[in-house]
Amino acid sequence: MVTTYGEHDVEEAMSHFRLEMDAGISLVGVLPGIYPEWLGSRRFTDSCGCRFPYVVGEMARGISSVQMVVASVRAGFVAFFGSGGLRPHIVADAIDEITQAVGSDTAWGANLIHSPDRPDRESAMVDLFLRKGVRRVSASAFMGLSKDLVRYAAKGLSRDANGNVVRQNHVFAKISRAEVAEPFMRPPPAGLLRELVAAGEISHEEAEIQATLPVAEFVTVESDSGGHTDNRPLASLFPVIADLRERIVQKHNYRRPIQLGAAGGLGTPAGVASAFGLGADYVLVGSANQSAVESGLSEVGRAMLCEAGIADVTMAPASDMFELGVKVQVLKRGTMFAVKAQRLYDLFRRHETIDAFSSKDREWLEKQVLREGFETAWSKIVEYRRKSDPTFAVATDKTPRQKMAQVFRYFLFMGSQWAREGIEDRRADFQIWCGPAMGAFNDWVQDSFLEPAENRTVEQIGLNLLEGAAHVTRAQQLGNLGMRVPQHLWAYRPQPLCLGYAASVQ
Incomplete structure (x- = not known):
């Protein structure tokens, strides 16, 4: 048999060793406890x-x-x-x-x-x-x-x-x-x-x-x-x-x-x-x-994340490196942001100026994306940027393609802003950065106290991930020693933990 003990349980280990020997049980080894x-x-x-x-x-x-x-x-x-x-x-x-x-x-x-x-x-x-x-x-x-x-x-x-x-x-x-x-x-x-x-x-x-x-x-x-x-x-x-x-x-x-x-x-x-x-x-x-x-994300945004599955993410053009074609991974479920962002990038690649757009593309841009005229959106950008960069408007007015890129980046930027503020009218345009780990987490906490959004504190998320990792590590150790580890020992269910806990995983 294999028995596990905490770091300071030497006396207990030796006592159990003597009892097991007296009972005719063969002690294979003693493992120290694992602390997160x-x-x-x-x-x-x-x-x-x-x-x-x-x-x-x-x-x-x-x-x-x-x-x-x-x-x-x-x-x-x-x-x-x-x-x-x-x-x-x-x-x-x-x-x-x-x-x-x-x-x-x-x-x-x-x-x-x-x-x-x-x-x-x-x-x-x-x-x-x-x-x-x-x-x-x-x-x-x-x-x-x-x-x-x-x-x-x-x-x-x-x-x-x-x-x-x-x-x-x-x-x-x-x-x-x-x-x-x-x-x-x-x-x-x-x-x-x-x-x-x-x-x-x-x-x-x-x-x-x-x-x-x-x-x-x-x-x-x-x-x-x-x-x-x-x-x-x-x-x-x-x-x-x-x-x-x-x-x-x-x-x-x-x-x-x-x-x-x-x-x-x-x-x-x-x-x-x-x-x-x-x-x-x-x-x-x-x-x-x-x-x-x-989290600084809005309540509605966090609720959307709590519903995400492991496949509910996708790649979309990044606002900070839009012209370079760099992408970010975002939430797909419940939002059309990635679809719209990709179409904007495709239009940017194909055209040198907004005036080259077809009437259909121009209407889609102004009615479904910006919800205002292109020039109105541009004037807002100029006003914002003038405060920090007085040369911005002059330099960019000379490059229509850069002007187009800035307006598109404005929408991408606002997608994350709307998500943080929880603007319901813009819910379909939320940009929420998210990887597949979110879906894996949701699957793990299903039917546990961590499933409801209101119970997800950063402390409980972290402590449970660490405590669970210690359990998995212990099961792996026993398996590596040739033990037949029951399947349920590999699983750890979330439970309320307090910072005072210090028990090792045995």
């Missing part, structure tokens, strides 16, 4: 100051809200505020709220989304993070390093009395390709560091230290997720990135390891357990948390 806190890396929880190796991922435009971040930190998780796509003053207010609630030196950060069309936005956001003392950023949608991202990583680097590096700012790089991961794992180019020093952005000492360190010491391997995604399976992608990590760490002889996280498709305990089984130091969960009561 131990599923990933102790390095991660120690370095981040959190209890669990679990990250509540950033969901742009405040869907990962202030309330979600605060609740997550108090639950023992790491959390990122969804600052992507929000104006700096809104992000500044959110940072102040979070700091007031849980302090500045706790396990939270904010999203830094790459803005190739507006590098000034990226620079302004880094300025804000440095000024407000945001110690962690989750860098997403980057195809390569940017000057401002390197500036953030290098700022504040120093050495203690023993010569050990003290890093003030931590980059969590979210990647889905090896060629994108590699620059984050290496020291930044020497020329870029010299440029930052010459501009007075960082000191000589900071540049010297950063030249020996990776830009990101936390790299999140993102598979089939909501929003920007390459739809790659985690089981194929993670080992490739892990091998790359090992080669780079050995080549540069880093004194501190690069920690790898797993994200995308994690909506069930088995999914979370499999990510840890691949060697992840931490897991990051997004889509399932979007349905939590603390």
Whole structure:
């Protein structure tokens, strides 16, 4: 027989061993208990100051809200505020709220989304993070390093009395390709560091230290997720990135390891357990948390997510990289957003100007999509953009195709805005970023206390996924030892958990 015990149950184990021997029972082995806190890396929880190796991922435009971040930190998780796509003053207010609630030196950060069309936005956001003392950023949608991202990583680097590096700012790089991961794992180019020093952005000492360190010491391997995604399976992608990590760490002889996280498709305990089984130091969960009561998504939007199945997602053109043909994964059930967005992109590819549209396409655009005239929509965009970029209207008036693209992007942008605000009249146009993990989560919580939307708190979602992953991991261990594990031991049903629980899975 195999008996399992907690870490500190040595006396109990020995007592049972003697009783079993006296009864003529052969003891095969003794397994220590499994705690959800131990599923990933102790390095991660120690370095981040959190209890669990679990990250509540950033969901742009405040869907990962202030309330979600605060609740997550108090639950023992790491959390990122969804600052992507929000104006700096809104992000500044959110940072102040979070700091007031849980302090500045706790396990939270904010999203830094790459803005190739507006590098000034990226620079302004880094300025804000440095000024407000945001110690962690989750860098997403980057195809390569940017000057401002390197500036953030290098700022504040120093050495203690023993010569050990003290890093003030931590980059969590979210990647889905090896060629994108590699620059984050290496020291930044020497020329870029010299440029930052010459501009007075960082000191000589900071540049010297950063030249020996990776830009990101936390790299999140993102598979089939909501929003920007390459739809790659985690089981194929993670080992490739892990091998790359090992080669780079050995080549540069880093004194501190690069920690790898797993994200995308994690909506069930088995999914979370499999990510840890691949060697992840931490897991990051997004889509399932979007349905939590603390989410910045509207109540009607969250209700739509709670009805989603694993196949109720699709790819649609992205508003931030529309002209490049980049797509995001969104909810399909209950909304026509993806269909309309794709038709807009097809029209954009075929025509150089709105005047080349057929009367049928023009009528569809103005009556069913914009619900106003093209020029009226354009005037609204000009008015909005003039506030932040005085040259916008003049430059774009000279390029009819760019003008068309901006109007189409306006609709895509508003699709997510309507979803956050819960505008019922625009329900068919909701853009809700969502991956297949949402459907898997809904299937798992069916007929449990977590099925109703009102019971889905970010704390209960996270604790149950972790507790369930510990159960699955224990069943796998027993199976690997040659035990015949009953099928029901592989299943874990959601149950209300409190933060005081500390019992190991036996």
